[in-house]
Amino acid sequence: MKATLINIGDELLIGQVVNTNASWMAEKLNDVNVEVERIVTVADNPREIIDALENELHFADVVILTGGLGPTKDDMTKQVLCRFFDAKMVVHQPTLKHVKHYFEMRGLPFSELNHHQADVPDCCTVLFNEVGTAPGMWFEKSGKIIVSLPGVPSEMMFLMTKYVLPQLEARHADVVILHHTILTQGIGESFLADLIADWENHLPDGFKLAYLPQAGLVRLRLTARGTEKMNLHKKMADELEKLSDLIQPYFVGESNDTLELIVNKLFTKNRLTLAVAESCSGGALAAKIVSVAGSSAYFKGGLVAYSNEIKESMLGVSKEILAQFGAVSQQTVEAMAKGCRERFGVDYAVATTGIAGPTGGSDEKPVGTVWIGVASPSGVTAQKYQLGNDRPKVIERTVNQLLGDLIKILNRDGKNNV
Amino acid sequence: MKATLINIGDELLIGQVVNTNASWMAEKLNDVNVEVERIVTVADNPREIIDALENELHFADVVILTGGLGPTKDDMTKQVLCRFFDAKMVVHQPTLKHVKHYFEMRGLPFSELNHHQADVPDCCTVLFNEVGTAPGMWFEKSGKIIVSLPGVPSEMMFLMTKYVLPQLEARHADVVILHHTILTQGIGESFLADLIADWENHLPDGFKLAYLPQAGLVRLRLTARGTEKMNLHKKMADELEKLSDLIQPYFVGESNDTLELIVNKLFTKNRLTLAVAESCSGGALAAKIVSVAGSSAYFKGGLVAYSNEIKESMLGVSKEILAQFGAVSQQTVEAMAKGCRERFGVDYAVATTGIAGPTGGSDEKPVGTVWIGVASPSGVTAQKYQLGNDRPKVIERTVNQLLGDLIKILNRDGKNNV
Numbered sequence: 001m002k003a004t005l006i007n008i009g010d011e012l013l014i015g016q017v018v019n020t021n022a023s024w025m026a027e028k029l030n031d032v033n034v035e036v037e038r039i040v041t042v043a044d045n046p047r048e049i050i051d052a053l054e055n056e057l058h059f060a061d062v063v064i065l066t067g068g069l070g071p072t073k074d075d076m077t078k079q080v081l082c083r084f085f086d087a088k089m090v091v092h093q094p095t096l097k098h099v100k101h102y103f104e105m106r107g108l109p110f111s112e113l114n115h116h117q118a119d120v121p122d123c124c125t126v127l128f129n130e131v132g133t134a135p136g137m138w139f140e141k142s143g144k145i146i147v148s149l150p151g152v153p154s155e156m157m158f159l160m161t162k163y164v165l166p167q168l169e170a171r172h173a174d175v176v177i178l179h180h181t182i183l184t185q186g187i188g189e190s191f192l193a194d195l196i197a198d199w200e201n202h203l204p205d206g207f208k209l210a211y212l213p214q215a216g217l218v219r220l221r222l223t224a225r226g227t228e229k230m231n232l233h234k235k236m237a238d239e240l241e242k243l244s245d246l247i248q249p250y251f252v253g254e255s256n257d258t259l260e261l262i263v264n265k266l267f268t269k270n271r272l273t274l275a276v277a278e279s280c281s282g283g284a285l286a287a288k289i290v291s292v293a294g295s296s297a298y299f300k301g302g303l304v305a306y307s308n309e310i311k312e313s314m315l316g317v318s319k320e321i322l323a324q325f326g327a328v329s330q331q332t333v334e335a336m337a338k339g340c341r342e343r344f345g346v347d348y349a350v351a352t353t354g355i356a357g358p359t360g361g362s363d364e365k366p367v368g369t370v371w372i373g374v375a376s377p378s379g380v381t382a383q384k385y386q387l388g389n390d391r392p393k394v395i396e397r398t399v400n401q402l403l404g405d406l407i408k409i410l411n412r413d414g415k416n417n418v
Numbered sequence: 419m420k421a422t423l424i425n426i427g428d429e430l431l432i433g434q435v436v437n438t439n440a441s442w443m444a445e446k447l448n449d450v451n452v453e454v455e456r457i458v459t460v461a462d463n464p465r466e467i468i469d470a471l472e473n474e475l476h477f478a479d480v481v482i483l484t485g486g487l488g489p490t491k492d493d494m495t496k497q498v499l500c501r502f503f504d505a506k507m508v509v510h511q512p513t514l515k516h517v518k519h520y521f522e523m524r525g526l527p528f529s530e531l532n533h534h535q536a537d538v539p540d541c542c543t544v545l546f547n548e549v550g551t552a553p554g555m556w557f558e559k560s561g562k563i564i565v566s567l568p569g570v571p572s573e574m575m576f577l578m579t580k581y582v583l584p585q586l587e588a589r590h591a592d593v594v595i596l597h598h599t600i601l602t603q604g605i606g607e608s609f610l611a612d613l614i615a616d617w618e619n620h621l622p623d624g625f626k627l628a629y630l631p632q633a634g635l636v637r638l639r640l641t642a643r644g645t646e647k648m649n650l651h652k653k654m655a656d657e658l659e660k661l662s663d664l665i666q667p668y669f670v671g672e673s674n675d676t677l678e679l680i681v682n683k684l685f686t687k688n689r690l691t692l693a694v695a696e697s698c699s700g701g702a703l704a705a706k707i708v709s710v711a712g713s714s715a716y717f718k719g720g721l722v723a724y725s726n727e728i729k730e731s732m733l734g735v736s737k738e739i740l741a742q743f744g745a746v747s748q749q750t751v752e753a754m755a756k757g758c759r760e761r762f763g764v765d766y767a768v769a770t771t772g773i774a775g776p777t778g779g780s781d782e783k784p785v786g787t788v789w790i791g792v793a794s795p796s797g798v799t800a801q802k803y804q805l806g807n808d809r810p811k812v813i814e815r816t817v818n819q820l821l822g823d824l825i826k827i828l829n830r831d832g833k834n835n836v
Binding site: 212 | 430431432433434435436437438440441442443444445446448453454455456457458459460461466470473606607608609611612627628629630631639641694696699700701702703704705706707708709711712713714717718719720721722723724725727728731732761762763774775776777778784786804806807808809810811813
């Protein structure tokens, strides 16, 4: 099945917004065997939208449009589709009820414009948008599928995951696709590729490996396509076993789970508590932990100790340590982790201190120098890393490195009950 | 002048890489009066590239291609262009010399494949690539301009900045484009549209308004095109004045700056200090503040008080307040802000407490209920918000709402020296 994505929005054409929807959608569609052949971005303009749709329907079996479904007059996708399908606009009652409720909940007045959010062309199947006000729409015409989704990433992702991907996958149920993701840390992409080159070159037919590097970690994604399910599962297990042996020292986890979700599961299942003391990561670590629902069950809180005074007054790091070794040192990070563990009264406490840049580096401690510390019932450990010289990346890598280290330490402590 | 971007690369179509080139190019082209009407992503495949090029030349005056210029066999843009222009491949001697030098410098062997990096169709003007090995190419045919650039962002940016943008700008020095962005907060997109509908409907010819909503705020971007610069500036100023009057209660700032950058400028220029106490935002506020380089000059740190014990022990919120009013209450958020201001010894302290969800809500305090508190030299204020029911959005909106409120309070306190 071949697909085109049409992303609608002036904001994409003036460069105000980076098109992250396209890459997310392309990856997920690939997972269900739908090949994205073209991605087209056009303006919120009826002529442009129609031209793009007509043109792309020549090549593609599926065209997915995003954007232009808001309530304001620069959003015109719905009207364009209604005309394209020669349909009549009707009110979708469940959506109307939902939109009214949405406004009531927020104590907002419900205007005429908002009422139109519930209008849909009468020839479409509505994809009910629980997480926003613009409904998704599924059309079929001359054997082709046309789907229209809101451009807000969280709403698009919800509708893709709940409706579009399963329904597209069901259209070619004869092909079996398996995916398996392995999380590695502590080895760069090219070195990892060298390490497993021989294994990769001898993968069975229908198998494909993708390297998905993120700040400080590399995900390996093994995809297998075939027609016999049992056989494919067996082959997949064999290949994963060989791979696991090769990458053992860098292995962190075996799922598509994010690091923060793995941490969440480990702490929750093992009934442990966690607190964080952050300098260079400045709250990004706590924010990552808290982004997972249910984190309040194990996460007690954290301290962003961005200045030395705060490291002293609120974590009990001694003036002497700060004066003798500096804020970015093994001694300081260990004292931070220890102080954090005591003051928050938790089982595990982690700490970061480093130079995120762009200024503040020296020959001895260049930008990107980061110390990570972990205090646990079995003692305090610290590790130094060099994490590049780009401020946002240094922060992101610090967070990922710390979460990965924490998972390894929990595993070492026998807490691997996920 | 109308342009299309054609981004070539399989990695874009499987979602492995986010197309950041497109947004960068679109923004820069807009700045020199070149309107990007379409952005098309296609595979590294001769047929796809040719089809896209032929198709886009119907609409566009300028087509800029990126990608597919590397030395490996999956890079085929140059061969495709050579055939398209019915040209002959020739060696570009300055590039050959440069590529050889490039390999020498790095101690790498110079292969036959690398030699081909210096080949170019004889009908093009070479855009000399000082920062990489693949030359840019500029073609003209039947009044249209076709430019081919490497896909590596740093190389693309270098060639765009040094050659492409100045040369395109020189082609239509007669047209003027002005952009102006206004930041609003506390009003949804549709209500804002209602509020300014009359003004928007009467904008002068050549003026266009775009709504750019983000979590908890809406940016308004007014664009004006014309031929007389002075006149256009005058008209723009008139329209902005009318707009400012209409949206006064929701006005936050007048630039393209992010909220965290405005906060950074306000605190730094006024030599004030800030600390944060976060419950529901869980570190995301501190992380946003710290994402701006130079924040250590005014940001002392923060406390993520995710549990009640920590609100008591580390912020001094009394047991009685927590018991009587609950963690999500005006009394608690005020005590948090006050305690934070004292313990961190800062001029301004802000606090958040709320229910991010998905669980933890009640009839009285549903998911999305968030209290925001600000303690300043002039006292403590608190405000309640309903910020939806989607956990990541509640957190993001809390952060944006708080930064916006803080800016308004600083302005109210006469600290508007940005």
